[in-house]
Amino acid sequence: MKGNYILLFLVFWPIIGSLITYIIGRKNKNMRDNFAIFVTAIEFIVMISLYPTLESQISFQWSGFAGSRLYFKLDGFRFIYGTITSFMWLCTTIFSKEYFAHYRNRNRYYLFMLMTLGATIGVLLSSDLLTTFVMFEMMSFTSYVMVIHDEKVQSREAADTYIAVAVIGGLVMLMGIFLIIFHLRTTDFDEIHKIMLNYSGPKGQIYLAAILLMVGFGGKAGMFPIHIWLPNAHPSAPAPASALLSGILTKTGIFGAIVISSNLFLYDAIWGIGILLFGLITMFIGAFLALFSIDLKRTLAYSSVSQIGFILIGLAMEDILGEHNALAIRGALLHMVNHSLIKLVLFMAAGVVYMNLHELNLNKVRGFGKKKPFLLFVFLMGVLSIIGMPSWSGYVSKTLLHESIVEKIWLFEAYSSEARFYQVVEGIFILTGGFTTAYMTKIFVALFIEENPYFQDKHHAYNGKYISKLGMLAIGIPAILLFVFGVFPGIMDFIGKLGQEFFFGRDPAHEVHYFAWINIRGALASLLIGAIVYILIIRGYLMTKDKNGNSIYINPWPKYLDIENYIYRPAFNTILPTIGEIIAKTIGNIVTFIGSLEYGIFKSVDRMYNESIDNKVKGKSSGKLDELLNQIMPNTLSSSLIQFTAGLVVIMIIVLLLS
Structure with missing residues (x-):
């Protein structure tokens, strides 16, 4: 073993902590809950304390591990996502103490939840494909227990799908790694990048290896057509687990996609076009299906699929734009950060609803948020950010992604069919943003504006005692960050600059004026489309009257299209x-x-x-x-x-x- 042992600590401390937590839980449940919070707090504190070391890019190698090695490295991007991961685990663990108060099998949950933290940090710190694979597979198997926690029929089916995608994706990924080893003789990220800069071998085999890798990484990310686990796993898993699955575990898949796009195919337009097409489909279909859903967490799950599509478009434009890709890289990175924090807030807010009502159907939870100012505030922060409202964090990253598409259009010297294609891409991007506005407006209005004709008095009975002070802290802090990052976009630019080196990115050639009319106009176009879709489609087509004459939400999506x-x-x-x-x-x-x-x-x-x-x-x-x-x-x-x-x-x- 050689290098900085603090990286090994970051990976294995949560795993060791999980075993201690389990032992404590056999004797004292309250002490177990507090110790789990302590484990995640230490992880977060140690991670942020490493900021001064970023210039030296510390690393750790464990040679001889399983006949190969474990190789971890810390740079700006890994620091950003290690910090976000440990922060989200800390928030969800604090919230879990209240959320799981009346659950069984809590000892098992904390055991595997903390193991998943260690494996996830291992993925994000990994610096060669074999290390990524080992940690990726460990993360998949430990997180499976989080999905199946309820042990209901729905949970079992969702967990079966999740583990099937994970296992098959992992095996296919391993075949891709073997091809990389055969052709490039290395799995080290940096060495792969150097070799591919002047590679003259059979490029077709490298494309095949990358496609196999993307099956594994894309499945975890939620990329179409292997996104199928997301819509079922999120409604079935406990809310804290859903926040982690959507906010962090999907980003480990994106981590792999970044490694492929930046190290194997930097400036490769052919690879970029392929990712762009899958990104467009993922982005659009996720938002489209979210319009139909009448399950609160399922809607948020489809939303996650859609937002992953937005991120994939940024990765695609990174390769398509070549040396002009600074805005695309910043947009992809910052939308990853935003989506993680947004889904942390929204899924935990949905958890508050479920924790009290044990229901997720919009017709039954309708009106629960009325006269609950804290819940309204945190949910509104998530909604305004994800729809790209100016002055919220999501607006910053979506502006950069949109600008990267526009920049490609401007690079054409004459109008052509290729230029027209990117205009269509821009149109789908704006339309999908409108769909996002429509389905988020749907669930916000249902929860906080409309009254429930049957259960409103019951909902009002929870006012003032639906969440603890500690739970408010866990949800409130990330909700405030969504507003702060949007009002002060310089913070987002700093994060983007810190992490862009992982993508081999540069500073933008010009400063982005986020609040210039040309950028605000694009955001307003999506918001206007969303208002029209909400009024004409959701209120006009996706609602009907029940036998008592009350309006209810319906989902007419044909089951045979599942x-x-x-x-x-x-x-x-x-x-x-x-x-x-x-x-x-x-x-x-x-x-x-x-x-x-x-x-x-x-x-x-x-x-x-x-x-x-x-x-x-x-x-x-x-x-x-x-x-x-x-x-x-x-x-x-x-x-x-x-x-x-x-x-x-x-x-x-x-x-x-x-x-």
């Missing part, structure tokens, strides 16, 4: 096991065939030898070659040969489809 139930689950439950069975039988038949062939040859040669001896004694011929061939291919081999051939054909078809 790609999880009609594509992925049949694939996981039937198609993939069938293919696996065919491959396993084929391999078994190969072994049987070879064994039978060897046995047949041995017996035939032995028989022919004995016959030749007898014939010599009798003075006869030793026989024909055809007789020997007939004997070494006995009839018992025919069925194995047929199965072997059929299986081989199936394998060849699979290989051709994947190549």
